[in-house]
Structure formats: structure tokens, C-alpha cells
Amino acid sequence: MSTIYILWLRQIKKYFRAKSRIIGALGQPLLFLLVFGFGFGSIYQQAGQGNYIQFLAPGVIMMSVLFTAVFSGIDLIWDRQFGFLKETMVAPVPRWQIMLGKAVGGATVASFQGVIVFILSLFVGFKFHDPLMLLAAALFIFLVALLFTSVGIAIASMIEDMQGFQLIMNFLVMPIFFLSGALFPLKNLPAALDVITRIDPLTYGVDGLREALIGSGNFGMGVDLIVIIVVAVIFLGAGSYLFERIQA
Amino acid sequence: MVSNLTDTNIISVSGLTKKFKDFVAVDNISFDVRRGEIFAFLGPNGAGKSTTIKMLTTLLQPTRGKVMINGSDPAKNKDAVRMSFGIVFQDPSLDSDLTALENMQYHAVLFKVPKEIRKRRVEELLRFVELWDRKNDMVKTFSGGMKRRLEVARGLLHQPRIMFLDVPTLGLDPQTRSHIWSYLKGISQKEDMTVFFTTHYMEEAEKVAQRIAIIDHGKIVAMGSANDLEKQTNTNSLEEAFIAITGNTIREEQVNGTDLMRSMIRMWRRH
Numbered sequence: 413m414s415t416i417y418i419l420w421l422r423q424i425k426k427y428f429r430a431k432s433r434i435i436g437a438l439g440q441p442l443l444f445l446l447v448f449g450f451g452f453g454s455i456y457q458q459a460g461q462g463n464y465i466q467f468l469a470p471g472v473i474m475m476s477v478l479f480t481a482v483f484s485g486i487d488l489i490w491d492r493q494f495g496f497l498k499e500t501m502v503a504p505v506p507r508w509q510i511m512l513g514k515a516v517g518g519a520t521v522a523s524f525q526g527v528i529v530f531i532l533s534l535f536v537g538f539k540f541h542d543p544l545m546l547l548a549a550a551l552f553i554f555l556v557a558l559l560f561t562s563v564g565i566a567i568a569s570m571i572e573d574m575q576g577f578q579l580i581m582n583f584l585v586m587p588i589f590f591l592s593g594a595l596f597p598l599k600n601l602p603a604a605l606d607v608i609t610r611i612d613p614l615t616y617g618v619d620g621l622r623e624a625l626i627g628s629g630n631f632g633m634g635v636d637l638i639v640i641i642v643v644a645v646i647f648l649g650a651g652s653y654l655f656e657r658i659q660a
Numbered sequence: 661m662v663s664n665l666t667d668t669n670i671i672s673v674s675g676l677t678k679k680f681k682d683f684v685a686v687d688n689i690s691f692d693v694r695r696g697e698i699f700a701f702l703g704p705n706g707a708g709k710s711t712t713i714k715m716l717t718t719l720l721q722p723t724r725g726k727v728m729i730n731g732s733d734p735a736k737n738k739d740a741v742r743m744s745f746g747i748v749f750q751d752p753s754l755d756s757d758l759t760a761l762e763n764m765q766y767h768a769v770l771f772k773v774p775k776e777i778r779k780r781r782v783e784e785l786l787r788f789v790e791l792w793d794r795k796n797d798m799v800k801t802f803s804g805g806m807k808r809r810l811e812v813a814r815g816l817l818h819q820p821r822i823m824f825l826d827v828p829t830l831g832l833d834p835q836t837r838s839h840i841w842s843y844l845k846g847i848s849q850k851e852d853m854t855v856f857f858t859t860h861y862m863e864e865a866e867k868v869a870q871r872i873a874i875i876d877h878g879k880i881v882a883m884g885s886a887n888d889l890e891k892q893t894n895t896n897s898l899e900e901a902f903i904a905i906t907g908n909t910i911r912e913e914q915v916n917g918t919d920l921m922r923s924m925i926r927m928w929r930r931h
Contacts, residue, residue, distance in 0.1 A: 415769065417769075418766055422758065425758065425762070426755075426758070429757060491755075494752070494755075494756070495751045496753055496754065496755045498719070498753050499767070499814075500770070501719060502718065502719065502742055503742065503770035503771060504738075504739040504742035504743045504771065504772070505739075505770055659719065659720060
């Protein structure tokens with residue numbers, strides 16, 4: 413337990429010390445909220461779908477959680493390059509505890525980032541429907557954060573340096589975001605796109621969050637929750653397995 | 661932890677071999693280190709020193725051979741072995757975005773230093789390496805020598821029975837170097853701690869180590885005290901003995917372009 417705690421604490425300390433990074437990471441979601449929110453707002457409304465900001469905000473919150481989580485996992489590569497990983501690897505503690513501490517730490521940081529974006533969205537005009545459901549929203553945010561931090565750790569355990577990073581951004585993280593229904597409704601999509609969006613785990617995170625915050629979604633919160641939990645457990649396992657095989 | 665206190669050898673290695681594909685990095689080496697002894701691996705870059713340390717410290721699986729560290733096999737009983745040693749790696753291994761104190765606390769928790777003594781022990785060691793005044797400063801503001809001293813203090817935190825140091829004084833000025841060695845020798849004597857270090861500095865091996873193993877191309881080519889090695893080769897200094905044994909000075913080997921670059925990068929990173 414103390415192993416998991418100290419690894420968690422390290423992530424938190426490092427996150428709050430890099431203030432410029434926290435603020436920098438808010439630029440993109442803010443841009444999405446303002447530009448897409450107001451840019452597409454009138455078309456969306458004309459199509460009879462209602463207020464676009466209401467639809468968009470949960471998607472942008474999850475975007476920010478996704479990016480922060482994957483980064484927090486992948487920064488394991490820096491630990492490796494700057495030698496700190498070796499210090500952790502000679503510690504007499506099970507590897508899965510190290511992995512779990514790092515995953516929970518990264519997930520906490522990513523959740524926090526999601527909460528900031530949520531607060532920002534309130535200033536842009538977003539309104540949530542039920543204060544009690546904020547708890548469910550927080551749960552979805554944390555689970556999605558945990559899932560994608562694990563993905564980041566799994567990736568970092570397989571690649572040696574940051575050279576493959578652009579590849580991962582363009583062929584994994586961006587598609588996960590764009591195909592999740594964060595920006596557009598999932599109804600009446602072409603068949604191929606429909607299948608892909610249903611494979612994307614973030615789809616269920618966005619849908620669950622939307623349901624929690626504005627009370628409308630596609631699959632129902634129960635389904636969303638089960639899918640996210642199952643996929644998070646799978647990736648925690650995969651991350652642990654791959655992390656365990658790292659030789660310093 | 662299985663440990664036989666009557667056994668005088670705390671490290672015992674026989675037939676240890678490591679192959680990376682077709683390249684034999686460590687070639688069938690055998691040696692013992694006695695409890696409380698200061699033992700040096702002397703050899704040029706690429707001789708297999710770091711690979712050996714990695715196998716002794718559970719970071720690398722040997723291809724063949726048998727290793728016992730304080731009564732346990734590092735390939736099988738990893739955690740028991742890990743509890744028994746402290747290590748200073750060749751490359752820096754601190755988190756530079758944490759303070760000196762936080763780096764120590766991280767280690768204390770992972771190495772299960774009991775809470776009651778944690779605070780006292782951390783303070784004792786930070787004072788010992790003269791970093792107590794800087795305990796709340798980020799490690800990234802430290803000089804190379806300060807980082808090294810912090811790594812030594814951290815390695816000693818859980819009162820290891822063996823201290824491994826992989827080229828610990830590379831790129832440090834002579835003053836810092838002698839400081840570090842005086843700490844380590846003191847603790848080794850006081851707590852009967854074994855010190856195993858690698859180096860390519862002749863003077864360091866001669867001055868500090870009670871016994872020296874000369875390693876070249878993955879093989880141990882000679883072993884004994886500096887005096888023994890001089891006698892064996894009929895020479896007057898370790899440097900001459902080294903040339904007589906390996907047919908090379910240690911410096912010549914370093915003037916290989918990649919090695920030079922590597923050591924320059926290391927020095928640069930350290931400062």
C-alpha cells in the first residue's frame with residue numbers, strides 16, 4: 413500500500429509543480445469549446461439538435477482526460493531515459509504495485525485536468541442538470557483516466573524513446589478522440605463508422621459522462637460503466653504485464 | 661531472508677556468463693567477495709563491468725552461471741537480494757524534479773525503512789554527505805558532485821550489507837572523489853558493509869580497494885591486492901601491472917570514438 417502511495421504522491425507533486433504545463437494543457441480544450449462550440453452552434457441548432465455547447469462540453473472534458481492520461485503513462489519513458497526508473501526497478505517491491513501506483517497517480521492528475529475543463533465549460537455557458545449526478549460524472553472521468561494511463565504505461569513499456577511518439581499521437585490517440593462521439597452525435601452514422609465508434613472505448617466514457625451531466629446518452633449509464641470497467645481492467649493487466657518485462 | 665552469518669563470502673560468483681545475441685559481454689567469470697571487504701573491478705569501457713553489476717543486482721538475467729548475494733540468488737530470490745544491497749548507478753538516477761529530501765523519502769518507502777527511524781536516518785545521512793542545508797532544494801539545481809553524494813546517501817539509507825558502485829566517481833573533481841570515498845570507507849568499517857565498485861581509474865583502485873579484479877573483454881584476467889598484482893607481474897605500480905597483464909594501458913582503450921562520446925555525454929549530463 414505504501415508503495416502505491418509514494419508512487420502516487422510523486423506523480424501529484426510533479427504535476428502541481430509544472431504549473432505552466434497545467435495551464436498550457438488547458439489551451440486546447442478551451443479552443444475546442446469556444447471555436448467549435450460557437451462555430452458549429454448555429455448549424456447544430458438549425459438541425460434541430462439543441463444547444464451544441466451542452467453536447468460538446470462532456471466530449472471536450474474527456475478529450476482533456478484522454479490526452480493527460482496517455483501523457484502521464486508515457487512519461488515513464490522519461491524516467492527511463494533520465495535513469496530514475498532503475499532506482500525503482502531495484503526496489504524490493506512487486507512490479508504490479510509500482511505499475512498500479514503510477515497508473516493511479518496518472519489517473520488522479522488526468523481527472524484533475526478534466527475537472528478544471530469542466531469548470532471552464534461552466535463559464536462558456538455549459539449547464540449540468542443534476543448536482544447529485546456529478547458523482548457519477550467524477551467516476552466516469554476517473555475510470556477513463558485510469559484506462560488511458562494504463563494504455564500509456566503499456567506503450568511506454570514497449571518503446572525505448574520518444575521517437576515513436578508522433579506515431580502514437582496520430583494513429584492512436586487522435587483517432588480514439590475523433591471516433592468517440594465527442595464532437596458529433598453517433599446517430600445515423602455510415603455503417604463502417606458506426607462499427608468503429610462502438611469499438612472505441614472512449615465512446616462509452618463520453619456517453620456515460622454526457623448522461624451524467626446532461627441526462628441524455630446512447631447506451632445507458634450501466635452499459636457505459638461496465639464497458640469502461642472491463643476495458644480498464646484489461647489494460648491495467650496488460651500494462652502490468654508489459655511493465656514487468658522491462659529490463660533496465 | 662536466508663543468510664548464513666558464518667559464511668565469509670557475501671558475494672560468490674561462479675561461471676557467470678552473459679551473451680547478447682552473438683556478443684559475449686561477460687565470459688565465464690568466477691570470484692568471491694568477503695564480508696566487509698572493499699573490492700574493485702578494474703577495466704576499460706566495454707569490458708563487462710556494468711553488465712556484471714546488473715546481473716548481481718537483479719536487473720539482468722545471466723545466460724549461465726551461479727550467483728549468490730548475501731545467501732540468495734538474484735535470478736530467483738530477487739526481493740531478498742534487493743533488500744541486501746544499495747547501489748549507485750553509472751548514470752544519474754535521481755528525480756531532478758523532486759527535492760533531495762523527497763528523493764530520500766521515496767527510497768525509504770520503497771526499501772521499507774521503518775517509519776520510526778526513517779526521519780532520523782535520512783537526516784543523519786544528508787548531514788553526513790553535507791546536503792542537509794540543501795534538503796528542500798530541487799535536485800536539478802545540484803552540481804554533479806552533489807548529485808553523486810545524494811545518490812550515495814540514498815543507497816545507504818536502508819542499511820545495506822553490500823554497496824554496489826558503478827564507476828561512481830566518473831567526471832568528478834578529485835576533492836569530491838576523496839570525500840565520497842572517505843564516507844564509504846568509514847561506513848564500511850563501522851557497519852561491516854561490503855563495497856563492490858567498478859572503475860577505470862588506477863589510483864582509485866589502488867588507494868581504495870583491498871582486492872582488485874582486472875577485467876578485460878568480459879574475462880577476469882587477474883585478481884588480488886594491488887601489491888599481489890605488482891608482485892605477480894614483477895612491476896612497481898598497478899599501472900605497469902595492468903599493462904603487463906592486459907597488454908594495454910587503460911587510456912588507449914578509451915580513445916574509441918563512441919566511448920569517448922558516451923563518457924562526454926555522461927559528464928555533461930552530470931553537471
